Amino acid sequence: MATNRTFTMLKPDSVEKGFIGAILEKITTSGFRIVALKLTQMTKADAQAFYAVHSERPFYGELVEYMTRGPIVAAILEKDNAVEDFRTLIGATNPAEAAEGTIRKLYAASIGENAVHGSDSDENATIEGAFHFSVREQF
Numbered sequence: 151m152a153t154n155r156t157f158t159m160l161k162p163d164s165v166e167k168g169f170i171g172a173i174l175e176k177i178t179t180s181g182f183r184i185v186a187l188k189l190t191q192m193t194k195a196d197a198q199a200f201y202a203v204h205s206e207r208p209f210y211g212e213l214v215e216y217m218t219r220g221p222i223v224a225a226i227l228e229k230d231n232a233v234e235d236f237r238t239l240i241g242a243t244n245p246a247e248a249a250e251g252t253i254r255k256l257y258a259a260s261i262g263e264n265a266v267h268g269s270d271s272d273e274n275a276t277i278e279g280a281f282h283f284s285v286r287e288q289f
């Protein structure tokens with residue numbers, strides 16, 4: 151089902167560095183409507199489940215540590231072609247390879263601490279949104 155919605159997290163490094171406002175501004179001025187939003191912190195079990203697809207990768211342990219070390223901003227975003235357009239807006243996983251003007255180019259420090267998450271498919275956007283938000287928190 152094409153939903154025109156995607157899911158994002160402003161990761162702990164973005165919150166720690168005071169980038170919440172700047173990144174949300176970039177997202178909304180790029181045409182995305184915020185339909186769910188919260189400051190929250192994932193438990194180890196949450197992060198292990200969220201990133202279960204990466205459980206065999208060498209960076210999995212560090213990824214879980216990073217994503218649980220402080221609060222994140224979780225959000226669901228709406229726009230035509232939301233998943234693909236948001237991946238374009240955030241840029242490559244490695245900020246060193248991210249295009250000029252992308253969120254990761256502007257705000258990410260490294261491939262590990264890369265500022266933001268963006269869903270990679272409509273199916274995962276729905277799963278990830280439901281992971282963080284009840285139906286009553288989605289508008």
Ligand code: UDP
Pocket residue numbers: 204209213242243261262263264266267268270
């Ligand atoms: N990651 C990492 N090292 C890598 C690849 C990924 O630490 O070599 C982390 C990084 O935080 C990334 C997350 O794991 O955002 C999920 O990886 P994925 O390949 O799904 O990248 P994304 O979809 O976030 O661009």
Ligand code: MG
Pocket residue numbers: 268270
């Ligand atoms: Mg991914």
